[in-house]
Amino acid sequence: MSWDSVPASAAVALYPPVAAHDAGFLDVGDGHRIYWEVGGNPLGRPALYLHGGPGGAATADARRFFDAARYRIVLFDQRGCGRSEPRDRLEANTTAHLIGDIEKLREALAIDRWLVFGGSWGATLALAYAQRYPTRVAALVLRAVFLGRQRELDWLYALGASQRFPDAWERFVAPIPARERDDFVGAYHRRVASADPAVALPAARAWCAWEDALIAGGQRPAATTDADDAALLTLARIETHYFVHRAFIEEGELLAGVHRLAGIPGVVVQGSADAVTPPAAAWELCRAWLGATLVVVPCEGHSSSEPGIQRSLVAATDRFCGADVGVHRAYGRDLDTGAGSHYRRRKK
Incomplete structure (x- = not known):
């Protein structure tokens, strides 16, 4: 492991916005279709962005972590969320399914x-994919590492963050009766899965408000109450589905499998004040992964919108765009490019 400081010389944290030049749906089986987009240089270095959650969605701003003149940037919405179809579907929706979808x-x-980029849950999925398909990964850029271990779930939903933010924790605990408070993930999972909106929606709002409060340093962010109810419900349903099954990852699996990353270089960016995924997991990962560079950003937290985090991530993608991170070939024949797409198959 090596240790880098935050790149203070970066004048602008993110690259300018860039539109997708191609988009569509890919049938991945089990009744699921995933939505994908490609932007940047069609002949550039391939890079995949993995969104967080589980249950979040990719946004256009995700492309701004990459130099669009040099990268071919791929985004997609994971099963059951974002623009993928059907929404909220939990059947055939596990970490193994998502790894298969990426491939x-x-x-x-x-x-x-391709270079694989992910933060929080996206970092978990990036590591799981890279360990399953190491020959397909040229480099990894990770933020706010979450390894899916019980101790990390306990930090979030048992004894840990609750001690740092007791007021926000009290609001999180309030909807759950005392008899169910030995398992908050299970209690919330049962409620957000309810077909009754009067049960599911308040639980989804409370679940997401706790996570938002941790990101905001314990404050009560107004965005949670103003957010789209459907998006909150999707996030809470999929997140609790994954967490009640311990992220569908064997305990310690991602650390035990670090040897499979041999030869893959990586940068891990971690906020020192991250209250969602504290620095210990990133430190343990980088101690075991010899090809990793750990960048700790002082006094910043979990969000990818924090300026030091952004500068460090952009510095990482800039570092790798000069390497041989992939070879462009023609589009596959089984890809549904969707209406309005102007980038079509090219000759080899």
Whole structure:
């Protein structure tokens, strides 16, 4: 492991906005279709962005972590969330399914190897994919590492963050009867899965408000109450579905599998004040992964919108765009490019 400081010389944290030049849906089986977008240079270095959650969605701003003149930037919405179909579906929705979807998308886009970028849950999924398909990963850029271990779930939903933010924790605990408070993840999972909106929606709002409060340093952010109820419900349903099953990852699996990353370089960016995914997991990962550079950003937290975090992530993608991170080939034939797409298959 090596240790880098925050790149203070970066004048602008993110690259300018760039539109997608291609988009569509990919049928990944089990009744699921995932929505994907490609932006940047069609002949550039392939890069995949993995959104967080589980249950979040990719946004156009995700492309701004990459130099669009040098990267071919791929985004997609994971099963059951964002623009993927059907929304909220929990059947055939596990970490193994998502890993398979990533590989199907790579094949459909005819990419040999790509840089994989993910934060929080996206970092978990990036590590799981890289350990399953190491020859397809040229480099990893990770933020706010979450390894899916019980101690990390306990920090969030038992004894840990509750001690730092007792007022926000009190609001989180309030909707759950005393008899169910030995398992908050299970209690919330049962409620957000209810077909009755009067049960599911208040639980979803409370679940998401706790996470938002941790990101905001214990404050009560107004955005939670103003957010789209459907998006909150999707996030809470999928997140509790994954967490009640311990992220569908064996205890300690991602640390035990670090040897599979041999030869893959990586940058891990971690806020020192992150209250959602504290620095210990990033430290343990980078101690075991010899190819990793750990960048600790002082006094910043979990959010990818914090300026030091952004500068460090952009510095990481800039570092790797000069390497041989992938070879462009023609688009695969099984890719549905969707209406309005202007980038079509090219000759080899």
